[in-house]
Amino acid sequence: MTTAANAAMAETGAAQDQVQWVYRDAIAKPVQLRSEQSFLRFLDAAEVLLDDRSWTSLTIQDVVATADASVGSFYNRFEDKMALLHCLEDRLGADFAAAMQAIISECELCEDLLADVDGLIISLFMRLCLQRAGVIRALDLAQRIELPQPGAEDGEGFAGIGQVLDRAFAEFAEYLNGKPDCLAGATTAELHRALRETFWLTRENLLYGSAEPDMQAVHGSLRQHFFASLRFPA
Incomplete structure (x- = not known):
């Protein structure tokens, strides 16, 4: 298991007490703790495996073996492999x-952090792309090969990683717009666009760019892009 996979699993565990995982209307939160733990173990196993292989090469047998579970247990929780990916997308x-x-909460406790809020959010983008790279790549691939068919119900197919995160971008942009001394003059829509564009560029740089990028240089470049998107000087 790689360092990134270890970090991703640790981060996943910290969030388990806060989030009720659901796969659309097909999978509800398990009633028993043991069943919930098994459900989460499948998600953790898939994330670890995706750190080192592509989505298309990942098999249910691989996930079951890594989760130390049975095939029957897997199908009691997921309709198929794509249902598993939808759960990873939601998580x-x-x-x-x-x-x-959490960044908003920290800024509320110490408003001095708002002076470097762009650096904080870019660091978060970079960490997400590095620690959850396997899942993001899998969702990118699924978007290309599993597009919704005519007549498909809402929730079928994959809209892309940007849309998965879009609500968080919108809420953060609204928060920043409510701080008159932070990025003064930028509208909520402009902040939303800048956050979305900067995340997309982060993903391209770290997942599909140079094999060993200079992280400090990437951070500086992303910060410049963020301000350029707002038409502000860095």
Whole structure:
């Protein structure tokens, strides 16, 4: 298991007490703690495996073996492999929203942090892309190969990682817009766009760019892009 996978699993565990995982209307929160733990173990196993392999090469047998469970136990919880990925998608979005809210809480406790809020959020983007790279790549691939078919119900197919995180971007932009001394002059819509664009560029740099990027240089470049998107000087 790689360092990134270890970090991702640790971060996942910290959020389990806060989030009720659901797969649309097909999978509800397990009633028994043991059943819930088994459900989460499948998600953790898939994340670890995706750190080292592609979504298309991942098999249910791999996930079951890594989770130390049975195939029957897997199908008691997930309709198929794509249902598992939808759960990973939901968990990623929930974890990200919780992390964004944590930054807001810290800024409320110490408003001096608002002076470097762009640096904080870019650091979060970078950490997310590094620690959850396997899931993000899997969702990127699923978006290309599992597009909703005509007549499909809402929730079928994959809209892409940007839309999974979009609500958190919108809430954070609204929070920043309510702080008159922070990025004064930027509208909520402009802040929302800048956050979305900067995350997208972070993803491209760290997941699909140079194999060994200079992290400090990437952070500085992303910060410049964020301010350029707002038409502000860095």
